[in-house]
Amino acid sequence: MLLLNNMQNKLLNRTTLKENIRALKKEFKIYRWNPDNPYQKPDLQSYFVDLSTCGPMVLDALQKIKAEDDSSEYKQTPAERKRLDGLYECILCACCSTSCPSYWWNPEQILGPAALLHGTVGLQTVEMILQKNGYKH
Structure with missing residues (x-):
């Protein structure tokens, strides 16, 4: 019985570990619009941020996105x-x-x-x- 409980705990720990790793990566969708060109259609850009490498606040994630990805660059x-x-x-x-x-x-x-x-x-x-x-x- 003890062996069975240990195996179940290890299996449970593995699944929660995978879920935790998945939970550390969050998707942030940022609404982009250029006021210089008001007739251009706005778009929604997605960024994936690993929360283990930045702070827990949304502002921390936004600063990380800004530091890693140049917002002035337009991908063709x-x-x-x-x-x-x-x-x-x-x-x-x-x-x-x-x-x-x-x-x-x-x-x-x-x-x-x-x-x-x-x-x-x-x-x-x-x-x-x-x-x-x-x-x-």
Whole structure:
């Protein structure tokens, strides 16, 4: 009889342990709306928080969500990403080097699109000099 009670207690402890672990993870649904775009439809975002790693209050969980997940970041769908592909590649217009004060003051430290532009111009110049001197590639 004693052995049976011990086995039942161990089994009961295992099930309560699983329930407790499940109970430590809570889902928080946060209603998001952008006041800058009032015609955009609001959405509900779900976050799962392990309550064993933060305080017991709702405010603690909200602070943990804020610290772990940047609310200013907008996660794109693959369709939205596909619409953007090809729209931001450099077309060598030189706007980056002519309108960027950081590039004017630190041209050797700021390596942005201007570096690509200057590299391309340098290669073209070398090719023109070689072609003038009769070298062919």
